[in-house]
Amino acid sequence: MSRVVALVLLCLVVALFALLRKYRAVVVSNTAFKYSYYPASALLVILAVNFLLVALGADRLFFVQQAVYGLSLGSVYALIALGYTMVYGVIKLINFAHGDIYMVGAYAGYYAVTALNLSFVPALVVAMAVSAVTGVLVERIAYKPLRDSPRITLLITAIGMSLLLENLGQKVFTSTPRTYPSMFTGSYNVFGVSVDLSRIIVFVVTILLMLALQYFVTYTKPGRAMRAVSQDRDAARLMGIDIDRVIAATFAVGSALAGAAGVLVGIVFPQIRPTMGVMPGLKAFVAAVIGGIGIIPGAMLGGMIIGVSENLVTAYISSSWRDAIAFGFLILILLAKPTGILGKHTREKV
Amino acid sequence: MLRVEDLHVHYGGIHALKGIELAVGEGQIVALIGANGAGKSTTLNTISGLVRASGGRVEFLGKDITNAPSHEIVRMGLCQVPEGRKIFPEMTVIENLLMGAYIRNDSEEIKADRDLVFDLFPRLKERQHQVASTLSGGEQQMLAIGRGLMSRPKLLLLDEPSMGLAPLLVKEIFNIVKAINQQGTTILLVEQNANMALSIADYGYVLETGRTVLHGPAQELAANEEVKAAYLGG
Ligand SMILES: Nc1ncnc2c1ncn2[C@@H]1O[C@H](COP(=O)(O)OP(=O)(O)O)[C@@H](O)[C@H]1O
Numbered sequence: 014m015s016r017v018v019a020l021v022l023l024c025l026v027v028a029l030f031a032l033l034r035k036y037r038a039v040v041v042s043n044t045a046f047k048y049s050y051y052p053a054s055a056l057l058v059i060l061a062v063n064f065l066l067v068a069l070g071a072d073r074l075f076f077v078q079q080a081v082y083g084l085s086l087g088s089v090y091a092l093i094a095l096g097y098t099m100v101y102g103v104i105k106l107i108n109f110a111h112g113d114i115y116m117v118g119a120y121a122g123y124y125a126v127t128a129l130n131l132s133f134v135p136a137l138v139v140a141m142a143v144s145a146v147t148g149v150l151v152e153r154i155a156y157k158p159l160r161d162s163p164r165i166t167l168l169i170t171a172i173g174m175s176l177l178l179e180n181l182g183q184k185v186f187t188s189t190p191r192t193y194p195s196m197f198t199g200s201y202n203v204f205g206v207s208v209d210l211s212r213i214i215v216f217v218v219t220i221l222l223m224l225a226l227q228y229f230v231t232y233t234k235p236g237r238a239m240r241a242v243s244q245d246r247d248a249a250r251l252m253g254i255d256i257d258r259v260i261a262a263t264f265a266v267g268s269a270l271a272g273a274a275g276v277l278v279g280i281v282f283p284q285i286r287p288t289m290g291v292m293p294g295l296k297a298f299v300a301a302v303i304g305g306i307g308i309i310p311g312a313m314l315g316g317m318i319i320g321v322s323e324n325l326v327t328a329y330i331s332s333s334w335r336d337a338i339a340f341g342f343l344i345l346i347l348l349a350k351p352t353g354i355l356g357k358h359t360r361e362k363v
Numbered sequence: 364m365l366r367v368e369d370l371h372v373h374y375g376g377i378h379a380l381k382g383i384e385l386a387v388g389e390g391q392i393v394a395l396i397g398a399n400g401a402g403k404s405t406t407l408n409t410i411s412g413l414v415r416a417s418g419g420r421v422e423f424l425g426k427d428i429t430n431a432p433s434h435e436i437v438r439m440g441l442c443q444v445p446e447g448r449k450i451f452p453e454m455t456v457i458e459n460l461l462m463g464a465y466i467r468n469d470s471e472e473i474k475a476d477r478d479l480v481f482d483l484f485p486r487l488k489e490r491q492h493q494v495a496s497t498l499s500g501g502e503q504q505m506l507a508i509g510r511g512l513m514s515r516p517k518l519l520l521l522d523e524p525s526m527g528l529a530p531l532l533v534k535e536i537f538n539i540v541k542a543i544n545q546q547g548t549t550i551l552l553v554e555q556n557a558n559m560a561l562s563i564a565d566y567g568y569v570l571e572t573g574r575t576v577l578h579g580p581a582q583e584l585a586a587n588e589e590v591k592a593a594y595l596g597g
């Protein structure tokens with residue numbers, strides 16, 4: 014029975030998100046609305062599925078709990094996916110080293126808490142700063158000299174940087190996993206179910222960071238320059254925008270968000286290791302593609318979809334299917350709409 | 364104001380510009396005409412710093428700007444309205460105009476200039492909150508020109524502003540180009556519509572396969588038999 018329910022669930026989630034396409038024109042014409050719309054609609058979908066489940070006689074509380082847990086996991090994917098998508102937006106590179114920046118952030122946060130005795134918020138800031146610097150360095154050292162090379166060269170370099178960071182991580186942090194000290198204990202009552210405080214913190218911090226990002230790209234000059242470069246690079250240059258600075262800023266912001274994700278994951282799943290960035294990095298990349306690569310709200314949406322569905326699959330089917338779900342979605346999306354859920358219907362440019 | 368000497372550009376193995384000579388004096392409208400593929404856009408892009416020159420020299424306001432970074436050239440007061448408009452498709456009309464003022468920090472005056480652009484193009488004002496990709500071709504061209512003006516250029520390069528527009532709109536755009544010039548902006552105008560371009564220009568250059576083959580006062584060029592035969596439809 015539970016398997017059937019889960020299958021119905023998945024079909025429904027896919028169908029509902031497909032419906033979102035219809036609203037895209039409305040949503041895109043209003044920037045402020047655009048960014049808050051998708052996290053909200055993710056919640057709506059969860060509620061809809063919840064009602065369906067109740068109708069089928071499943072345990073509502075269990076579902077809600079899994080869904081809320083999914084949102085916190087999805088938050089982490091979404092934060093990492095934002096970096097992929099922003100970098101892709103400005104230089105059309107899939108920065109495969111991005112998952113390892115997230116690992117660097119997790120370690121920076123760990124040492125900020127354990128060695129520097131910082132509390133959560135300062136540690137988060139330190140981790141974001143360290144990740145931002147790492148990201149900018151990677152760009153400056155590895156990608157910038159290849160700015161005019163074929164894309165495949167850049168892609169291979171990105172994979173190389175990823176391996177380099179992982180191995181440096183093994184060297185510097187050793188391969189022994191470290192354990193984040195528990196910072197948030199206790200739990201709260203959400204919709205009648207008890208949810209760990211740490212999960213709520215993850216979700217809330219993510220929402221705050223996304224609001225900050227939304228403000229940054231919509232209303233600040235560097236944010237607007239970033240959007241300009243991703244929409245038309247030559248036109249951006251003709252406006253007097255220094256492309257190199259915008260690219261560096263994009264790496265800084267995207268990496269800072271990944272760093273934040275590293276700390277947030279540390280307070281929920283406290284074990285961190287130098288290879289921790291590989292799988293989440295890959296899934297966050299899938300999330301970015303599902304949402305529509307290069308599109309900021311798409312990364313948020315894709316992250317939430319993967320996070321929630323992973324949790325539901327684990328809960329209703331089996332944890333061995335967990336990793337498959339992200340890639341299953343990827344295949345579905347690539348077949349149905351290669352530009353992603355929020356992507357434009359682009360015909361190849363002539 | 365602008366002087367281009369013996370400018371050469373290579374795209375890989377293609378020798379696209381083979382020694383362009385060009386001068387624009389302060390306050391003028393100078394027309395650059397030539398067939399498709401003659402090298403007009405390449406000339407403008409090299410002046411703007413988007414394309415690297417492989418030889419020759421570009422001088423603006425007495426300074427050598429050959430192969431200078433494009434963002435520095437814009438800051439000196441040289442702005443290009445590119446071929447095909449190249450507006451930011453997912454930004455609103457207002458946001459596009461703000462991008463035009465990217466090099467400036469005087470927010471009050473930026474607002475004032477925005478209102479001047481709206482005076483020049485009332486249709487943009489009506490559509491100020493509309494996403495640029497939803498504008499018609501003519502409106503997009505107006506937006507591209509308005510955006511160019513927002514940097515307060517001393518010299519405005521216009522690349523085929525009439526491309527793809529209905530005859531009535533072409534006339535309107537050319538009248539506005541003239542008005543912009545009368546308000547004190549020097550203009551280098553690239554056009555395939557040679558008739559129109561020469562009718563508002565002070566001076567003209569004719570490009571053929573990467574070379575300047577003819578130049579002279581606009582009226583003389585318009586009367587020249589060769590030019591008539593090749594570019595003015597007989
Ligand atoms: N990016 C490019 N790469 C290679 N060749 C180019 C490029 N841009 C223009 N060309 C070539 O340079 C020549 C001049 O083009 P262009 O400056 O666009 O001419 P026009 O603007 O007068 O139509 C043409 O032969 C064109 O094919």
Ligand SMILES: [Mg+2]
Pocket residue numbers: 403404405446523
């Ligand atoms: Mg051209």
